[in-house]
Amino acid sequence: MDNLISIKGISKKYNNTFVINDVSMSIPSGRIIGLLGDNGIGKTTLLKLLGNIQQPDKGEIRIGETLVSQMNAKDIVYLLEPVNIYDWMKIKDAISFYRDFYEDFDAQKALRICREFGLDPKARITRLSKGNKEKVCLLLAFSRQAKLYLMDEPFGGIDPTLKKNIKKFILENIPVNATIIMATHLIKDLEVLFDQIIILGAGKIVYVDTDEIRETRNQSIDEYYSEVMENAADN
Amino acid sequence: MLQTIKWESIKQFHRLKWIILGYAVLLLALTLIPADWGKEGSAASQMVLMFLSIVMMFGALGLSLYPMYNMVSDFRRKTYTMDRITGKSHIKVFLSKIIMNLAVFFLAAGIVYIGTILMDRFSTKTMNYFTYTLNKPYLTIMLEMVLLYPAIFLFSYMSASTHRFFRNHRMIGTLIGVAIISAITSYFQFSGTVYYIIGFIVGMILVIASGRMADQQFEQHIYNY
Amino acid sequence: MDFRTNIPIYVQIATSIKEQIMSGSLRYGDKLPSVREYSLIYEVSALTIQRAISQLDLEGIIQSKKGIGSFVLGDCKDNLESRMIGQQVGEFVEKMKKMGLTDEFIISKVKESLSNG
Numbered sequence: 098m099d100n101l102i103s104i105k106g107i108s109k110k111y112n113n114t115f116v117i118n119d120v121s122m123s124i125p126s127g128r129i130i131g132l133l134g135d136n137g138i139g140k141t142t143l144l145k146l147l148g149n150i151q152q153p154d155k156g157e158i159r160i161g162e163t164l165v166s167q168m169n170a171k172d173i174v175y176l177l178e179p180v181n182i183y184d185w186m187k188i189k190d191a192i193s194f195y196r197d198f199y200e201d202f203d204a205q206k207a208l209r210i211c212r213e214f215g216l217d218p219k220a221r222i223t224r225l226s227k228g229n230k231e232k233v234c235l236l237l238a239f240s241r242q243a244k245l246y247l248m249d250e251p252f253g254g255i256d257p258t259l260k261k262n263i264k265k266f267i268l269e270n271i272p273v274n275a276t277i278i279m280a281t282h283l284i285k286d287l288e289v290l291f292d293q294i295i296i297l298g299a300g301k302i303v304y305v306d307t308d309e310i311r312e313t314r315n316q317s318i319d320e321y322y323s324e325v326m327e328n329a330a331d332n
Numbered sequence: 333m334l335q336t337i338k339w340e341s342i343k344q345f346h347r348l349k350w351i352i353l354g355y356a357v358l359l360l361a362l363t364l365i366p367a368d369w370g371k372e373g374s375a376a377s378q379m380v381l382m383f384l385s386i387v388m389m390f391g392a393l394g395l396s397l398y399p400m401y402n403m404v405s406d407f408r409r410k411t412y413t414m415d416r417i418t419g420k421s422h423i424k425v426f427l428s429k430i431i432m433n434l435a436v437f438f439l440a441a442g443i444v445y446i447g448t449i450l451m452d453r454f455s456t457k458t459m460n461y462f463t464y465t466l467n468k469p470y471l472t473i474m475l476e477m478v479l480l481y482p483a484i485f486l487f488s489y490m491s492a493s494t495h496r497f498f499r500n501h502r503m504i505g506t507l508i509g510v511a512i513i514s515a516i517t518s519y520f521q522f523s524g525t526v527y528y529i530i531g532f533i534v535g536m537i538l539v540i541a542s543g544r545m546a547d548q549q550f551e552q553h554i555y556n557y
Numbered sequence: 558m559d560f561r562t563n564i565p566i567y568v569q570i571a572t573s574i575k576e577q578i579m580s581g582s583l584r585y586g587d588k589l590p591s592v593r594e595y596s597l598i599y600e601v602s603a604l605t606i607q608r609a610i611s612q613l614d615l616e617g618i619i620q621s622k623k624g625i626g627s628f629v630l631g632d633c634k635d636n637l638e639s640r641m642i643g644q645q646v647g648e649f650v651e652k653m654k655k656m657g658l659t660d661e662f663i664i665s666k667v668k669e670s671l672s673n674g
Binding site: 169170 | 335414416419420
């Protein structure tokens, strides 16, 4: 079990409140990890810190030996949201963009997935349905070969059939030994998918194996999460 | 670097295409309007010409301010994430933008020049429409519009955005920065070749310094999340 | 497959594969689907599948050959059957006892069920 990510003493403040407060942890490779917590900004912040979209106020994050801030996006894929894409871009423009900037990007694969999704590469992305926009973001992300995939609520506002297809799509396309960290509030739906979970509450972190919780406490992750959040509220 | 320039130019094209189209149509209209419109003395035609003059003026003004705005406009949009996660250095990005500024400058100069010639057809002894006089040589204007002023604006914005207090009040911070730098530079009076060389060097230094600040410390304002 | 969310998932998958062996859908010497194939079938992570396979390997029900795959060891079929059934009976008896039923009552009910076919 390799340690992929090493997080040491990171803190992040917004408007004088600690959104992340002195957090340290080591995350191994080859895991699908759910990032849970009731406050959206904490989860988003952690993902953005890991993706080098934001800098920690204190502490450091390394992937392997290298600081995240010095990695130039190699080995880290941050799943885009549809609003992040330029509104004049067609699907083939976005694919060209990725091909130009990411060495590990497979444009042929991206076009193939696009066809399999039933999407026309010449379609303007902003004109697609919400589900299809999400599919575009996913096909861009998973046509890259990376060690870490960061996803912020990828299943938001999507119908159940599509959710199932996306789950399968991710499992089909994740490289061997890659780690996925996925922020979500859909614990009941997705808990079976997660090897581990990170619970972020009041700036502090709980990081556990899902099957271990089930084995030692006979609880579902949903139940465990509710319990942890209640305890945090009481303190 | 080439990729950065490529995508920067595609992006600018999409951003400016309607304005360029509009002005092309305007210039075309100006060629088609008969020259006696101005000389005829009809109030309506004079008003139209006046109006078109004003449109030309705003265009020239807008396009001359655009290079400054161009340096920081991406930071204020959600599309910044798409660029940021590629990991490309901000110095490359800013240099690409300077190159695009040059292109926009020539475009604006072209529109103004052609517009002036076209509008000159309508002038009478009493009425002059869209004309311009330059109080500085072309090269100076080019240096200032394409590199120096945008660099000052960018550097102020970047300093404000990475400052603990001003990061939440970037516009004020930027204006303060611009004011400070303007005050400092007004002490120095250079002319001719010296001005060009120093202006170029100062501009490049500010751009590169901004690039490093951006790589190491820049984050979007919190309202962009 | 629908999983219970309060028991480890990898255990449930191991059980599911055991059931396939017991019912005969998987026979001695059969090669199991790859980790990735299983991960798509059960819609769980590769790691969970690996743990299930390791569990079965540990129990001697399959044999994992690195780089080649996992194979069913048929001679454990009977063993498997009696172990699984033993587990089910144990769970059943515990449930009944928790409800406060006596041993005699439980036995009589079982006999009743058996004679009804």
